[in-house]
Amino acid sequence: MPMRCPEMTCRPLGRERRRKPLALAAWACLSAAVAPGLAAAFHDGGVGSCERCHVMHDAVPGQVAFDGTRALLLAASSTDLCLTCHGDGGVMGLNPLNPPRELGAGNFVFLLEDDLDDAPAATSPRLAGEAAGHSIVSPALGLAADSRWSRAPGGAFPSAALGCTSCHDPHGNAGFRMLHGAGPVQGGTGTFIYPAPVAAGLPITDPGAVESRTSHSAYIAGMTRWCANCHGFYHDHGSAHFEHPVDEILDSGVRRRYERYEGDAFPSSGAAATSYLPQVPFESSAATVTGTSGPGSDGRLHCLTCHRAHASSAPASGRWDFRVYRLADDGVASGSWPLPSPYADAQQRQLCRKCHAQNHDRGMACLDCHRETVTGVMPLDP
Ligand code: HEC
Ligand code: HEC
Ligand code: HEC
Numbered sequence: 001m002p003m004r005c006p007e008m009t010c011r012p013l014g015r016e017r018r019r020k021p022l023a024l025a026a027w028a029c030l031s032a033a034v035a036p037g038l039a040a041a042f043h044d045g046g047v048g049s050c051e052r053c054h055v056m057h058d059a060v061p062g063q064v065a066f067d068g069t070r071a072l073l074l075a076a077s078s079t080d081l082c083l084t085c086h087g088d089g090g091v092m093g094l095n096p097l098n099p100p101r102e103l104g105a106g107n108f109v110f111l112l113e114d115d116l117d118d119a120p121a122a123t124s125p126r127l128a129g130e131a132a133g134h135s136i137v138s139p140a141l142g143l144a145a146d147s148r149w150s151r152a153p154g155g156a157f158p159s160a161a162l163g164c165t166s167c168h169d170p171h172g173n174a175g176f177r178m179l180h181g182a183g184p185v186q187g188g189t190g191t192f193i194y195p196a197p198v199a200a201g202l203p204i205t206d207p208g209a210v211e212s213r214t215s216h217s218a219y220i221a222g223m224t225r226w227c228a229n230c231h232g233f234y235h236d237h238g239s240a241h242f243e244h245p246v247d248e249i250l251d252s253g254v255r256r257r258y259e260r261y262e263g264d265a266f267p268s269s270g271a272a273a274t275s276y277l278p279q280v281p282f283e284s285s286a287a288t289v290t291g292t293s294g295p296g297s298d299g300r301l302h303c304l305t306c307h308r309a310h311a312s313s314a315p316a317s318g319r320w321d322f323r324v325y326r327l328a329d330d331g332v333a334s335g336s337w338p339l340p341s342p343y344a345d346a347q348q349r350q351l352c353r354k355c356h357a358q359n360h361d362r363g364m365a366c367l368d369c370h371r372e373t374v375t376g377v378m379p380l381d382p
């Protein structure tokens with residue numbers, strides 16, 4: 001049964017309206033300089049933008065209609081559609097050994113890796129790209145659902161349905177990066193109970209934008225709860241092998257450590273005003289995209305302190321590789337792209353050390369001891 005568009009958003013376009021399939025090519029590859037003014041508010045349902053994504057026809061003369069059962073997209077799936085514009089050079093590169101610039105979320109190109117495991121005792125079979133993070137499903141790109149988790153760990157969202165529109169609203173909204181707020185998502189595949197996070201990000205249409213210590217996503221509030229829409233408060237006791245608080249104000253001891261730590265070579269000579277590290281970001285009401293200060297009194301741990309939202313070149317979408325002893329070991333055993341270390345020190349260890357001063361690791365990665373084994377016991381005491 002034909003379904004009509006919401007009147008407010010879809011005016012009859014009369015003569016003006018034309019199908020422009022070729023226009024897509026001009027939009028492909030956002031990194032290739034989309035003029036910021038021109039691109040502004042593309043997703044906000046601006047008149048005429050429907051045809052950039054939907055097949056349209058005049059079921060009722062002068063009115064744009066969909067068939068009501070499918071969204072009649074210009075691509076085989078929602079995810080494939082998004083990637084016609086956000087693909088190469090955007091959130092999905094072509095070569096996992098030469099990823100596009102980092103804007104904050106990490107890149108899905110690492111799902112194409114054949115091996116990510118740089119642990120001293122590597123697993124067999126190897127940890128392939130599906131372990132790099134959110135395994136978006138795209139038959140066109142040969143990307144299948146993650147074979148290890150049928151549902152979101154700690155939650156119920158089905159891996160087989162995971163795609164861009166599981167998290168983002170294709171029609172745009174006022175929230176950060178158009179992330180879904182509370183309510184049903186993907187036609188009811190899941191239902192979010194927590195609102196979209198409050199944050200700000202780098203302008204994706206500026207080809208010069210790239211994450212750095214002075215230019216980065218600014219996390220203000222609510223990220224952990226947003227992830228909890230699908231994962232619950234993962235790690236905070238429950239099913240995770242690694243237990244850790246996930247939504248907690250940093251106490252004064254951790255804050256002082258964060259402010260003074262400039263890597264293992266300079267563990268206490270840093271200054272509070274320049275201590276912000278985008279590889280270990282905290283949430284704060286004072287966060288800005290150009291901010292360089294350490295956590296204030298409301299600095300908070302959140303899911304993206306340790307993870308990227310899309311994927312990374314380390315298992316579990318880590319902001320750094322959790323399995324290596326020294327960051328310089330990242331990529332060595334696997335041949336995968338080494339995540340850049342923020343510190344120029346070949347001996348630099350896990351970035352957990354930005355918050356924790358413990359020196360009891362006996363030459364092993366933190367997780368080698370701070371992760372329950374499959375049988376539920378912690379390994380050796382130090
Ligand atoms: C950026 C691409 C894009 C644009 C632009 C866009 N849509 Fe959509 N639309 C989608 C996708 C993708 C879906 C499928 C939703 C999903 O995957 O959850 C969809 C679904 C729909 C649906 C089905 C019901 C629903 O919300 O799921 C309607 C109706 C719709 N769009 C109307 C419109 C109208 C009207 C416009 C113009 C004002 C528009 N769309 C512009 C991508 C787009
Ligand atoms: C026809 C090209 C096109 C398609 C298809 C498209 N986008 Fe976009 N998208 C853009 C442009 C241009 C911008 C930058 C301008 C803007 O923010 O409106 C953008 C911006 C974004 C942003 C950043 C918004 C912000 O606040 O900075 C997100 C997230 C996004 N798109 C997600 C999606 C998703 C998810 C889909 C698939 C449902 C999709 N896009 C499909 C062109 C496209
Ligand atoms: C729409 C539901 C949804 C939301 C929201 C969501 N996830 Fe997930 N996540 C999943 C599903 C489903 C899986 C399992 C399939 C997979 O690994 O791709 C998963 C897997 C993961 C993994 C394991 C990846 C791997 O390959 O081992 C991590 C880490 C993760 N999510 C972190 C997060 C973080 C952090 C957030 C918030 C920024 C978040 N997720 C938000 C659905 C979601």
Ligand code: HEC
Nearest residue numbers: 082086091103104105106134163164167177201204217309
């Ligand atoms: C599991 C949820 C999730 C999925 C799935 C997801 N995104 Fe995102 N995306 C996010 C979050 C959260 C951010 C903000 C990350 C940050 O700034 O740390 C983001 C950021 C972005 C940005 C801003 C640029 C950047 O790299 O930070 C774009 C564009 C975008 N997403 C597009 C997409 C497209 C296209 C897809 C599908 C191919 C997709 N996203 C799938 C959660 C998701």
Ligand code: HEC
Nearest residue numbers: 153227231233234240241242244246302303305306316322
């Ligand atoms: C202090 C750092 C840290 C924070 C904060 C954190 N994680 Fe993790 N996460 C990890 C580490 C380390 C692993 C790898 C654990 C392992 O190999 O057992 C991991 C693994 C995961 C996995 C993959 C499944 C698994 O157990 O290996 C998911 C899903 C996940 N985290 C989701 C989340 C979500 C959702 C949040 C916020 C609610 C979050 N994480 C907050 C460090 C963190």
Ligand code: HEC
Nearest residue numbers: 244245248249250251254280301305351352355366367370
């Ligand atoms: C942004 C700061 C931050 C980072 C990064 C961080 N932690 Fe923590 N960690 C905390 C806070 C806050 C607590 C709560 C206890 C406290 O205040 O010391 C905590 C607690 C712990 C505990 C004690 C847990 C308990 O239940 O008592 C361990 C062990 C730990 N962290 C290990 C790690 C490991 C391993 C990593 C890296 C994968 C890591 N942390 C990364 C801030 C951090």
Ligand code: HEC
Nearest residue numbers: 350352353356358360361362364365366368369380381382
């Ligand atoms: C050789 C095993 C081992 C390694 C490797 C290891 N730890 Fe621990 N850690 C322990 C043990 C055992 C305890 C005390 C028992 C407990 O509370 O879990 C502990 C306690 C802690 C605590 C709780 C506070 C305290 O002092 O009791 C933190 C925080 C911590 N470790 C952080 C780290 C970080 C960060 C790393 C990696 C840089 C790391 N550990 C590496 C074994 C280890």
